[in-house]
Amino acid sequence: MTNLLLLIPVALILGALGLAAFLWSLRSGQFDDLDGAANRILFDDDDRPRQG
Amino acid sequence: MESCQHCGSEVPASSPVGPQFCCRGCAAAHSLLQGVGLSRYYEWRSIDPTVRPLRPDDDALAPDYSVHVRQAENGSAELHLMVEGVHCAACIWLIESLLSRQKGVRSARVNMTTRRLVLRWNPEETTPEEIVAPVLQVGYRLIPYDPAQLGAETIRNEQELLRCMAVAGFAAANVMLLSVSVWAGHFSGMDWATRSLFHWISALIALPATVYCVRPFFRSAVNALRSGRTNMDVPITIGVTLASAMSLFETMRDGPHAYFDSAITLLFFLLVGRYLDSRARGRARSAAEELVGLSAVAVTVLSEDGSRQLLPPHKVEEGMTALVAAGERIGVDGVVIEGASDIDTSLISGETMPGTVRVGDRVFAGTLNLLAPLRIKVSAVGERTLLAEIVRMMETAEQGRAKYIAVADRVARGYAPVVHSLAALTFLGWVMFSTIEWQTALLYAVAVLIITCPCALALAVPVVQVIASGRLMRQGILLKSATALERLALIDTVVFDKTGTLTLGQPELLEDGAWSKEDLAEAAALAMASKHPLARALVRQAPEVAVAANVEEVPGCGLKAGDLRLGSRRWLGVAEDDTAQGPELWFERPNRKPVRFAFQDQLRQDAAEVVSALRKRGLKVELLSGDREATVARVAASLGIERWRAACTPADKCARLAELAAEGRHVFMVGDGLNDAPALAAADVSMSPSTAADVSQNTADVVFQGHRLGPVLEAIEVAEKSGRLVKQNFGLSFLYNVGTIPIAVAGLVTPLIAAIAMSTSSLVVIANAMRLSRRKTL
Numbered sequence: 001m002t003n004l005l006l007l008i009p010v011a012l013i014l015g016a017l018g019l020a021a022f023l024w025s026l027r028s029g030q031f032d033d034l035d036g037a038a039n040r041i042l043f044d045d046d047d048r049p050r051q052g
Numbered sequence: 053m054e055s056c057q058h059c060g061s062e063v064p065a066s067s068p069v070g071p072q073f074c075c076r077g078c079a080a081a082h083s084l085l086q087g088v089g090l091s092r093y094y095e096w097r098s099i100d101p102t103v104r105p106l107r108p109d110d111d112a113l114a115p116d117y118s119v120h121v122r123q124a125e126n127g128s129a130e131l132h133l134m135v136e137g138v139h140c141a142a143c144i145w146l147i148e149s150l151l152s153r154q155k156g157v158r159s160a161r162v163n164m165t166t167r168r169l170v171l172r173w174n175p176e177e178t179t180p181e182e183i184v185a186p187v188l189q190v191g192y193r194l195i196p197y198d199p200a201q202l203g204a205e206t207i208r209n210e211q212e213l214l215r216c217m218a219v220a221g222f223a224a225a226n227v228m229l230l231s232v233s234v235w236a237g238h239f240s241g242m243d244w245a246t247r248s249l250f251h252w253i254s255a256l257i258a259l260p261a262t263v264y265c266v267r268p269f270f271r272s273a274v275n276a277l278r279s280g281r282t283n284m285d286v287p288i289t290i291g292v293t294l295a296s297a298m299s300l301f302e303t304m305r306d307g308p309h310a311y312f313d314s315a316i317t318l319l320f321f322l323l324v325g326r327y328l329d330s331r332a333r334g335r336a337r338s339a340a341e342e343l344v345g346l347s348a349v350a351v352t353v354l355s356e357d358g359s360r361q362l363l364p365p366h367k368v369e370e371g372m373t374a375l376v377a378a379g380e381r382i383g384v385d386g387v388v389i390e391g392a393s394d395i396d397t398s399l400i401s402g403e404t405m406p407g408t409v410r411v412g413d414r415v416f417a418g419t420l421n422l423l424a425p426l427r428i429k430v431s432a433v434g435e436r437t438l439l440a441e442i443v444r445m446m447e448t449a450e451q452g453r454a455k456y457i458a459v460a461d462r463v464a465r466g467y468a469p470v471v472h473s474l475a476a477l478t479f480l481g482w483v484m485f486s487t488i489e490w491q492t493a494l495l496y497a498v499a500v501l502i503i504t505c506p507c508a509l510a511l512a513v514p515v516v517q518v519i520a521s522g523r524l525m526r527q528g529i530l531l532k533s534a535t536a537l538e539r540l541a542l543i544d545t546v547v548f549d550k551t552g553t554l555t556l557g558q559p560e561l562l563e564d565g566a567w568s569k570e571d572l573a574e575a576a577a578l579a580m581a582s583k584h585p586l587a588r589a590l591v592r593q594a595p596e597v598a599v600a601a602n603v604e605e606v607p608g609c610g611l612k613a614g615d616l617r618l619g620s621r622r623w624l625g626v627a628e629d630d631t632a633q634g635p636e637l638w639f640e641r642p643n644r645k646p647v648r649f650a651f652q653d654q655l656r657q658d659a660a661e662v663v664s665a666l667r668k669r670g671l672k673v674e675l676l677s678g679d680r681e682a683t684v685a686r687v688a689a690s691l692g693i694e695r696w697r698a699a700c701t702p703a704d705k706c707a708r709l710a711e712l713a714a715e716g717r718h719v720f721m722v723g724d725g726l727n728d729a730p731a732l733a734a735a736d737v738s739m740s741p742s743t744a745a746d747v748s749q750n751t752a753d754v755v756f757q758g759h760r761l762g763p764v765l766e767a768i769e770v771a772e773k774s775g776r777l778v779k780q781n782f783g784l785s786f787l788y789n790v791g792t793i794p795i796a797v798a799g800l801v802t803p804l805i806a807a808i809a810m811s812t813s814s815l816v817v818i819a820n821a822m823r824l825s826r827r828k829t830l
Binding site for chain 2: 004008011012015016018019022023026031032033034035036039040042043
């Protein structure tokens, strides 16, 4: 019983963290361009245009 | 044949910069990239054959960027642009690199999914024209747009669905974890205190999540009920709400069963379906918007002090003087006050051949000026133009069209009342004919609602839609309307327009033996100097010829270089005879008999096959054209179309469609011109090629790309298949309900059974729909 009292909150907190991370990434526009993001990792760093 | 090092298309033998490049523009673009050290682009890229080749436009008019520039934070100026010509990720890299190397640019980011570019720069250091110049020179086309108007609402809705989906997913996973323990506990003797604790934790997670996630369904259900209808969202909302409330009640009295997991998993499944559906259609829409944006043209207005100014058409006033360069589309209605030229009116009238205009003639918005610059006194703007009149006609036609009700909503209309009365009967039955408490009877009634909650039913249509539109999009067919597929499956008559739909809308030289190779070469040398469609067609047949010296273009007549003349029959003084059929050019040399070149608007490569395949399917095929009778008759005969009409005005076309509708037919209209737009709106379902006028594309339910007519057939085929699959899916979900409802009414459904039944039925429906994605080659 006592281990449940520990494990259930842990499970919930971890899940909630994941959810929060997802909502944050959604808000900061990381889901706006999935195709682009998949391809951008292939550009070499020295070729990256500078971003302002 | 060599392919161009820049754009990848074939290099014509006549290229002045061959064999590496197809034209001067490409050579310049290549050296530009070499110069700034970005030539690695050529190693990285992969050319997408469905996208416009990366060839710089020499005659494209630069749009007016200043109208769309907005203020961004910290003093930057911001511009949103649509990019045409993006083939792959290397294009994104190239555009961003080119832009960020410009002086004063603060950021440049291309969205690869939507093909849109956000550009921020310091307005004191540079101008937008200067920044984008190298990108245009490489061959991309950039069209400014207003982000507030384009699809902002869809994006908001989509984001809301995605957020709800995430919350539902989180809650469903955690509640399911607890529920599985409870189910296991039923068999292994979990004590009531632990079970109760688990139920309370489930309630704590599921209730807020349900309230949050049910909103999209709730809103739509309320809207439907307000207008006196029901849709699928009504039983969903009621089912989920009652299940949650009942479970809370059970939890409070330490009951053995709670349905939190059912409620939230159901919402999760439905949200996934709805999100995918909205994404699939959102993509089609944004592609169509892109196409529309391309044809929006600014008007060059000459002010009184002689300076030129670019204005969007709605800002032009009556009485102003507009300048139209050769090769430019006319943006307003007006009267020619200076100059003479040939005008291509195919977009408005459907005529293949250009007409000549001189001072005093009227010209209309949407037509293309071919030969020489014109000055036009603006006679009508906005509502009064011919274009606006056609749009009005289109709106009337649209109102006349019976509003189509989606299959899912029709099913829901019958389904919701049945389910709800069944639940009520279950409750009453248990209360009246048994000794159990009313609370337990209510629990049984709710179980009926949960088990019948149309999870599979609500997924039946969207899943098929998503897969069908995905399959069509891969072949360049964009579905713009949600019910287009359902309506397509019902059609029994296909009506085609001619110019630009059955044909490619551009004339080709006929090899009729009236001319020799030598004649052609000499004539083509003259024709090289002209943009007239007939001259261009001539040049296409003899691309290796060098342009002749001192060619002069006489509007309405033809071309002249010394003693050589290439032009109309009348101008050359050739007598009229029986051969005067269809478009032609005459070529005159000193002391030689004039030579005749005849042309014909070429049919789309597979037009005949498609028409005969349509007839094989038992569909009636008709042809309505604005072109002349002789031309239409010939096309109809060569395709085997028996019913055709020539010289139709937009109103004639609408009238014919009304006739067909009165006969009880379901008409599928395929057309491209502005003159087709009202007919497109009047038909049961309509389709346009992506080369069509913007108004037509807006009206059409489906837009297709490419040179082939095959998409028409493919769309009908996919529509029929998905119609079948939707029916099967409905059948499967009803079958499932028939099996489970008795168990629920008998009060035997536990949350475990509900969960198993619901997910199996959903999976079956999805698996069935997946069969559509297996592509059969036509």
